[in-house]
Amino acid sequence: SQTIHQWPATLVQPVGSPLSLECTVEGTSNPNLYWYRQAAGRGLQLLFYSVGIGQISSEVPQNLSASRPQDRQFILSSKKLLLSDSGFYLCAWSELRRGETQYFGPGTRLLVL
Template identity: 90%
Template structure:
C-alpha cells in the first residue's frame, strides 16, 4: 500500500531563517506531487505541483520554492522566511495519468516568529 510521509509536524522558525520541509511517498512510482498551504476559512491553496523529477509548476508567486530531486521526494524551501509564511503546509500525491483522488500527508504547522 502507498504511504506519504511529511515532516516535521510542527516548526517554529524566526523571521529571515531558511526553511526546508520534506515529503516522501512510498509504494508507488512516478506520482504527481503537490504542496498546499491551508489557512483557516480559506481552504487549500496550491503552491506547487510536479509531474516528474525536476519538473515544478508554481501556482502562486511567493517567497517559497520547491524541488523534486528524486521520483518520490518533494521539498518545499525558503531562503528567508516572512511572518506571512506561517501556516499549515500539506504535501499530497496522486496517480499520474488517471483521474483519481489525491492523498495527503499529515501536514506541517509552521509558525514564523
C-alpha cells in the same frame, strides 16, 4: 499500500530564517506531487505541483520554492521566511496519468515569529 510522510510535524522559525520541509511517498512510482498551504479556518491553496523529477510548476508567486530531487521526494524551501509564510503545509500525491484522487500527508504546522 501507499503511504506519504511529511516532516517535521511542527516548526517554529524566526523571520528571515531558511526553511526546508520534506515529503516522501512510498508504495508507488512516478506520482504527481503537490504542495498546498492552508491558513487557519480556510481552504486549500495550491503552491506547487510536479509531474516528474526536476519538473516543478508554481501556481502562485511567493517567497517559497519547491524541488523534486527524486521520484518520490518533494521539498518545499525558502531562503528567508516571512511572517505571512505561517500556516499548515500539506503534501499530496496522485497517480501520474491524471490528478483524480489526491492523497494527503499529515501536514506541517509552521509558525514564523
